[in-house]
Amino acid sequence: MKIDRRCFLSLGIGGAAGIALSPLPWKLADDSAIWTQMWPWTPVPADGEVTYVKSACTLCPGGCGISVRKVGNRAVKIEGIEGHPVNDGGICPLGLSGLQLLYGPTRVKSPLKRTGERGEGKWEKISWEEAITEVSKKLGDLRGKGESDSVACISGSDKGTVPALFKRFMSVFGSPNFMRMPSIQDSYEIANNVSMGFIAQSGFDLEKADFVLSFGSGLIEGWGSPVRMIRANSSWRKAGVKVVQVEPRLSNTAAKSDKWIPVNPGTEYALALGLAHVIIRESLYRKDFVQAGALGFIRFRDLILSSYSPESVEKITGVKKETIESLAADFAKSERPIAICGRGQGKAQSSLGELLAVQALNALAGNIGREGGVFAVNDPAYIAWPAYQADETAAAGIKKERIDGAGSVKYGFAKSLTNRFAGAVNSGAPVSLLFVLESNPLYSLPDTKAVKDAFKKIPFIVSFSSFMDDTALNSDIILPNHVYLERYEDVPATAGLSKPVVSLARPVVSPQFNTKHAGDVIILIAKEMGSPVADAFPWDDYQACLEGTAGDKWKILNEEGFSSDPAFTAQVVNTFPGKFDISGGIPDFTILFASVSHEGDPKAYPLFLMPYDSFRIASGYIGDPPFVIKTVEDTVLKGKDILVEINPATAKANGLSAGSYATLKTPKGSARVKINLFEGIMPGLVAMPRGLGHTAYDNYLAGKGINVNELIGTVEDPASGLDAAWGIRANLIKA
Amino acid sequence: MSKPDDKTTGISADTDSTEAEVSSAGGIAKGQGDEVGGFVILFFIIGFVASLIIGWVVFPKLLYSQKTQPIDFNHALHLEAVSDGCESCHIFRDDGTFAGVPGNAQCSDCHQEVQGDSPEEKKFVEEYVAKExxxxxxxxxxxPDCVFFSHAAHVKKAKMECVTCHGPIGESTSLKVYEENRLTGYSRDIWGKNIAGVKRETWDRMKMDDCAECHEKAAGKKSSVQTDKEACFVCHK
Structure with a gap:
């Protein structure tokens, strides 16, 4: 009797045979397949009754109407509203990902008070009562000391009731310093002010244009109202409308246009004037319109004819004179041509000279205030609150000069010049308390170091942010706002629409955390401060204020989700005939039409760095949610490395190759970057995307790439105070 | 084998030494082989039978956990009381979607207060309705979530009976034990009670092949070249 190795082998074989003849392997294989396809930790939306809530997107100034699908009390998908005048059912990648902002990990979940050093991220949770009392007390002390004008507010927008409440608070409190984040809107407003005599936005009837001349505007990359622009672009394709893109870099817009004209960056104004030269010389302009602004026209004509011949413009812009001649003829001979500007998404300002040169083309084509043309659009008219009683402090305070200088003798045409804020604070303008509303200035303003220095000089910073963004992280107290899917708010579409629309954001879900509507918070702060500030806020809460403001339109806003009634939204101003001064009434043309002079030694910095905008990178107050950051190409962001675009010729001259690392140096700072070779960028330029390099938000976004604002600065336009910088001198050194 | 041992010498004493060597060599192999070969077969049988028992009896017991429903619902009793069959409670919503298991909102139409003397009903009213x-x-x-299934398409359009897939659950007076697959989290009813996957009635299993079987009959053809079944995207959208 002996049990040996063979017996055990036999046992194993018998076991295997038995298992094979049992359902075990087949069943396990099937279950494993189901298990791997349905990881139990993958979130699956609950099953249940589906409802839709109509609301409005506030993630950019586009003003799209959205319809949010809900299952039970959970929002599961954001779609565009069919028939909405802005987006008609369409939605952009950022809007689509809004739920990640609502449910994501980057929310501020309750009022927070800083306990550690600024930016250290040490916070103490406090109650809303404590938070409001603390802020009110600080404000009261400043007011008592007669320093009310040292309080400032930086807001993402100045349209709609919430910014209006903050603005009203500032005024009755006694401070002129309500600022909004800089954008091309500032430039358009000033241009309208100088050429027509009043501050207005510009609206573009792009759908009806038959020739589109864009000076660097990212027509399909987020300029204006992004979804509307994508649709307009499709309609141009169908109708055979010619699109010409003037830009130093082959952007997606340039690639999709009928003609791409690479131009020396910052000389777009000269190209526009060169085109004007040809149009005037060949007498191709609309006399009836142009002669109405006769005086301005004669001055303008004389300058253009003497100084901006195609030959001289070729020298400035690098665009061949034949191209200028033919483009001018194509533009002027079209039925409804339109010229627009605002680089990329229009996140940065442009110089007044560039605006006036481009607007001059529209004026010469006679398409100001005409179908298919450019319209002056007033601010929304529906916010008409009763006047308040200003006491002595308030009256004295609001008469003081603004920190950013807007409205002063020197910068008389401007309403807001937030681009000058950091510089002014750093050179001694006193700011004791700063409100930050729906904006991320510490990240978004150019010259991050200067902005950080300015913030260090401000003793108390109050953030109203819903998210732990870069500015909130560096504030002293956070009073978190509901996100847009949790709150009521009027949303005027402000981005270049010729027919203004006001939509209503409505709570899709109840607030997820211990947050409060910023409108309610400012009313509570005002009430805590007592008379006379409190008296200017007669509303019980924000809801009462909004309903009262909307008046008889409240019902329509709730039912339809929007109103496009001009009597309610905003008056489009009739500028024709005779109101448009083509020269802008600026006495000195030499400061108006001039190339930007850049700081830095050309020998040490032989290249130029220019920021560019991508449809896949949100670069405003809202950073890219996880879904969107996933869509960023490997040629833009690889792991945590940012890639800059340079021409192969530039690479060769600097000893760089594709994928190699380099140190990008500018007078403002330096950064380690990776090289992406791109034939579509002019030699001598380095292009870097806006919107990366956050230090805050969640792990999906923070620490990825470089914030281009850390490397660029501002260059003040002498004619307007606007930021005229399109880039900065730079150098690339092989790392 | 040049030096045979004592045992072999004894057996073949009167035989030629060469033959003896040969035959005795065969004898050694045969004698030991009978004993060991028996063990080999025995072990094979042990392994075979044990694994069959494991595969057919132990494995299903291990794979599924037994759960009881929070309330022991009596379908038969309710079916008598309603006028519209299954759809009285398992309703289609206004937008055409199927509500599935009714929620408190529907049940509390009748069960706001305890109606009868069933302890299960009392539990339902007190523990759930009253506490919302x-x-x-x-x-x-x-x-699984990767399957798109429309009740409206099957019940309203194709006029299928609930019983075809769900079986005669309406006649039950008590809810059976819910056997949850520990690996996938789904009910045993999807694979079917029979662990071998043998199916006698249409409602015995609810796997993809069971859907496909009926779809194939209804469509009259296999429409997907790749899978030999009806096109994937009908259900996997």
Whole structure:
């Protein structure tokens, strides 16, 4: 009797045979397949009754109407509203990902008070009562000391009731310093002010244009109202409308246009004037319109004819004179041509000279205030609150000069010049308390170091942010706002629409955390401060204020989700005939039409760095949610490395190759970057995307790439105070 | 074999030494082989039978955990009381979607107060309706999220009977034990009670092949070249 190795082998074989003849392997294989396809930790939306809530997107100034699908009390998908005048059912990648902002990990979940050093991220949770009392007390002390004008507010927008409440608070409190984040809107407003005599936005009837001349505007990359622009672009394709893109870099817009004209960056104004030269010389302009602004026209004509011949413009812009001649003829001979500007998404300002040169083309084509043309659009008219009683402090305070200088003798045409804020604070303008509303200035303003220095000089910073963004992280107290899917708010579409629309954001879900509507918070702060500030806020809460403001339109806003009634939204101003001064009434043309002079030694910095905008990178107050950051190409962001675009010729001259690392140096700072070779960028330029390099938000976004604002600065336009910088001198050194 | 041992010498004493060597060599192999070969077969049988028992009896017991429903619902009793069959409670919503298991909102139409003397009903009213908690029913027919299934298409359009897929659950007076697959989290009813996957009635299993079987009959053809079944995207959208 002996049990040996063979017996055990036999046992194993018998076991295997038995298992094979049992359902075990087949069943396990099937279950494993189901298990791997349905990881139990993958979130699956609950099953249940589906409802839709109509609301409005506030993630950019586009003003799209959205319809949010809900299952039970959970929002599961954001779609565009069919028939909405802005987006008609369409939605952009950022809007689509809004739920990640609502449910994501980057929310501020309750009022927070800083306990550690600024930016250290040490916070103490406090109650809303404590938070409001603390802020009110600080404000009261400043007011008592007669320093009310040292309080400032930086807001993402100045349209709609919430910014209006903050603005009203500032005024009755006694401070002129309500600022909004800089954008091309500032430039358009000033241009309208100088050429027509009043501050207005510009609206573009792009759908009806038959020739589109864009000076660097990212027509399909987020300029204006992004979804509307994508649709307009499709309609141009169908109708055979010619699109010409003037830009130093082959952007997606340039690639999709009928003609791409690479131009020396910052000389777009000269190209526009060169085109004007040809149009005037060949007498191709609309006399009836142009002669109405006769005086301005004669001055303008004389300058253009003497100084901006195609030959001289070729020298400035690098665009061949034949191209200028033919483009001018194509533009002027079209039925409804339109010229627009605002680089990329229009996140940065442009110089007044560039605006006036481009607007001059529209004026010469006679398409100001005409179908298919450019319209002056007033601010929304529906916010008409009763006047308040200003006491002595308030009256004295609001008469003081603004920190950013807007409205002063020197910068008389401007309403807001937030681009000058950091510089002014750093050179001694006193700011004791700063409100930050729906904006991320510490990240978004150019010259991050200067902005950080300015913030260090401000003793108390109050953030109203819903998210732990870069500015909130560096504030002293956070009073978190509901996100847009949790709150009521009027949303005027402000981005270049010729027919203004006001939509209503409505709570899709109840607030997820211990947050409060910023409108309610400012009313509570005002009430805590007592008379006379409190008296200017007669509303019980924000809801009462909004309903009262909307008046008889409240019902329509709730039912339809929007109103496009001009009597309610905003008056489009009739500028024709005779109101448009083509020269802008600026006495000195030499400061108006001039190339930007850049700081830095050309020998040490032989290249130029220019920021560019991508449809896949949100670069405003809202950073890219996880879904969107996933869509960023490997040629833009690889792991945590940012890639800059340079021409192969530039690479060769600097000893760089594709994928190699380099140190990008500018007078403002330096950064380690990776090289992406791109034939579509002019030699001598380095292009870097806006919107990366956050230090805050969640792990999906923070620490990825470089914030281009850390490397660029501002260059003040002498004619307007606007930021005229399109880039900065730079150098690339092989790392 | 040049030096045979004592045992072999004894057996073949009168034979030629060469033959003896040969035959005795065969004898050694045969004698030991009988004993060891028996063990080999025995072990094979042990392994075979044990694994069959494991595969057919132990494995299903291990794979599925036994759960009881929070309330023991009596379908038969309710079916007598309603006028519209299954759809009285398992309703289609206004937008055409199927509500599945009714929620408290529907049940409390009748069960706001305790109606009879059933302890289960009392539990339901007191624990769930009064406390405004939904009953965490365990759903026997729950399918993975990757499957799109429209009740409206099957019941309203194709006029199928509920019984075809769900069986005669309406006649039951008590809810059976919910056997949850520990690996996938789904009910045993999807694979079918029979662990071998043998199916006698249409409602015995709810796997993809069972859907495909009927779809194939209805469509009259196999429409997907790749899978030999009806096109994937009908259900996997």
């Amino acid at each position: 908690r939904e009953v965490p029913w365990l759903i026997y027919s729950k399918q």
